[in-house]
Amino acid sequence: MAEVSGKKWVLMVTAQTPTNIAVIKYWGKRDEKLILPINDSISVTLDPSHLCTTTTVAVSPDFTHDRMWLNGKEIPLSGGRYQNCLRELRARASEVEDEEKSSSAAGFACLVFSLAKPKNVKEDQSKLSSIARQGSGSACRSLYGGFVKWIMGKEKNGSDSVAVQLADEKHWNDLVIIIAVVSLRQNETSSTSGMLETVETSMLIQHRAKEVVPKRIIQMEEAIKNRGFPSFARLSCADSNQFHAVCLDTSPPIFYMNDTSHRIISCVEKWNRFEGTPQVAYTFDAGPKAVLISHNRKTAALLLQRLLFHFPPNSDTDLNSYW
Amino acid sequence: MAEVSGKKWVLMVTAQTPTNIAVIKYWGKRDEKLILPINDSISVTLDPSHLCTTTTVAVSPDFTHDRMWLNGKEIPLSGGRYQNCLRELRARASEVEDEEKSSSAAGFACLVFSLAKPKNVKEDQSKLSSIARQGSGSACRSLYGGFVKWIMGKEKNGSDSVAVQLADEKHWNDLVIIIAVVSLRQNETSSTSGMLETVETSMLIQHRAKEVVPKRIIQMEEAIKNRGFPSFARLSCADSNQFHAVCLDTSPPIFYMNDTSHRIISCVEKWNRFEGTPQVAYTFDAGPKAVLISHNRKTAALLLQRLLFHFPPNSDTDLNSYW
Structure with missing residues (x-):
């Protein structure tokens, strides 16, 4: 592609990156700049044909500065996150001209993949995951399908804080994931500032990171390896609840769940x-969407029935119109 | 009173016991039967002329068995709690006939006081607190006015798990406490079963009890001694949130707060x-009532204004009609 002559060229690359759902949560950094976490985390990568992030990158020597649009709306690139990613990529780009500028979009894993493509970045996957991590920590887990562990690492420079695949997408493919949007309201607290405040003020977060999560990681790897749904479900639910517990233990407290989230949890707990x-596992991230993981297609169908019964689409407590 | 002759007598005693509000929470027992807690707790006793429990005890040799009415409704006395209290009291009663039976009402502190009266129980206050404790742990803190600490104690028989007064009701009497009833719905999880489940399943509760609370108790005693409102408020809010955090870390999770509680907290946090x-401290117990402690009468008036603004009495989000 570098052969394109003169200055009148635009190079465009589109990439799709899947979404990942953490079942052992990442919450808290030990290095804000390099985005190094205080504990390992494990996620399931969703099938990208169902849910993913699409990023198109356009590169041209005629572009005077970096610009980025998220869902059609231009967003400022001044934040350190984007600059980190762009800088890392530029530093690694070898075969494209120096004066070239590029811009990008949501999903840092996607950004990294897209950018890596036009620039012919020659990196192994774990190096890519380290670059994605510096944009948004959990993005690094989206570089693989199936079940992925983000190892916190020990090095100060973050070189060993990388994502590894625990099992590929075929290993446990009868799981069905249902995402219920509890509220369309934007979160009041971003996960970046939220986890910073938790690390600074919670008296429980270090105990969670050092004593609780390491044991859960081992148990979760075992559950995934053996496709042991009861253990997988118990660990997922307990870890989701503990993540929200340390948010509540933050000063001022952070609430990501609301009454509807509570009702969904109670409904699943009663059924199980x-x-x-356990028939179904639930996990909630830094926002009011419920992620429900069912054992198989049959339980997924029963789950949908229950959800529609408890949250009829036209009632006031409709999942979408709750707020 | 023991001089009443024959069998045709009824002895009635009415006692009033104040309500106490924990600012460092009691959650978790090390002994379910003796009701021995896993950590110290500290409470403020409300002025009994404003809010208290009234108990009338009637004793007569004609009564064939124990009966109890709570808010006009008879409730079963079969539970171990009531029997423990009654047995303790009977064991201590010396000057009234053996065949006499007695019955009682809500607020175990009140029960103990009332029963202690007709039976001329000669006990010091800390012994009484130990009896009350065996009915309902936190009741022992209501035997004193002002600020009260319930010392967890070390003895296996619970003899040193008693309430002591930290400061009397005159020490810091410009504090104004406002109780906002968020919901009239009964709690789904009683505090008895809730704290048992937390101790059995939470991975954070022991860390709270052993590492966090002891430091907070010292800081809270200091804040009370110096009437240091900022420290008092920060500790109260943080401990309330941590108590709800360990409830959320329980399996299945326990939710005592709802969206309205969250809104009240956010409102107070923003104001502070x-x-x-801090102008106002908040604390929430095992139920959806908000306890708001303001620095003085002036901030209490401002607080009421804000509450009425955010929760107008006739709107759908009225505190009382929320559910």
């Missing part, structure tokens, strides 16, 4: 207790 | 941040 063994 | 120093 009634059946004697 | 705007003023640069």
Whole structure:
């Protein structure tokens, strides 16, 4: 592509990156700049044909500065996050002219992939994950399908804080994930400032990171390896709740769940207790969407029935119109 | 009173016991039967002329069995709690006939006081607190006015798990407490079963009890001694939030706060941040009532204004009609 002659060229590349759902949560950094976490985390990567981030990158020597549009709306690139990513990529770009400028979009993993493509970046996956991490920590887990562990690492420069695939997308493909949008309201607290405040003020977060999560990581890897749904579900639910517990233990407290989230949890907990063994796992991130992971297609169908019964689409407590 | 002759007598005693509001929370027992807590707690006793529990005890040799009415409704006395209290009291009663049976009402502190009266129980206050404790742990803190600490104690038999007064009701009497009833719905999880489940399943509760609370108790005693409102408020809010955090870390999770509680907290936090120093402290117990402690009468008036602005009495989000 570098052969394009003169200055009248635009190079465009489009990439799609899947979304990942953490089942052992990442919350808290030990290095704000390099984005190094205080604990390992594990996620499931969603099938990109169902849900993913699409990023198009256009590169041209005629562009005078970096610009970025998110869902059609231009957003400022002044934040350190984007600059970090762009700088890392530029530093690695070898075969495209120096004067060239580029811009990009949502989903840092996607950004990294897209940028890596036109610039012919020659990096192994774990190096890419380290670059994506510096844009948004959890993005690094989206570089693989299936089940992915983001290892916190020990090095000060973050070189060993990388994502590794625990199992590929075929290993446990009867799981069905349902995402219920509880509220369309934007979060009041971004995850970046939220986790910073938790690390600074919570008296429980270090105990979670050092004593609780390491054990859960081992148990979760085991559950994934053996496709042990009861253990997988218990660990996912407990870790989601503990993540929200340390948010609540933050000063001022952070609330990402609302009454509807609570009702969904109670509904799933009651069902699981009634059946004697978990049918569905729930996990909630830094926002009011419920992620429900069911054992198989049959339980997924039953789950949808229950959700529609408890949250009928036209009632006041409709999941979408709750707020 | 023991001189009443024959069998045709009824002895009635009415006692009033104040309500106490924990600012460092009691959550979790190390002994379910003796009701021995896993950490110290500190409370403020409300002025009994404003809010208290009234208990009338009637004793007669004609009564064939124990009966109890709570708010006019008879409730079963079969629970171990009531029996413990009654047994303790009977064991201590010396000057009234053996065949006498007695019954009682809500507020175990009140029960103990009332029962202690007709039976001429000769006990010091800390012994009484130990009896009240066995009915409902936190009740022991209501036996004193002002600020009260319930010392967890070390003894296996609970003899040193008693309430002591930190400061009397005159020490810091410009504090004004406002109680906002967020919901009239009964709690789904009683505090008895809730704290048992937390101790059994939360990975954070022991860290709270052993590492966090002991330091907070010292800081809170200091704040009370010096009437240091900023420190008092910060500790109260942080401990309330941490108590709800360990409830959320319980499996299945326990939710005592709802969206309205969250809105009240956000409202107070924003106000406190705007003023640069805390004006109001909030604390929430095992139910959806908000307890708001303001620095003085002036901030209490401003607080009421704000509450009425954010929760207008006739709107849908009225504190009382929320559910």
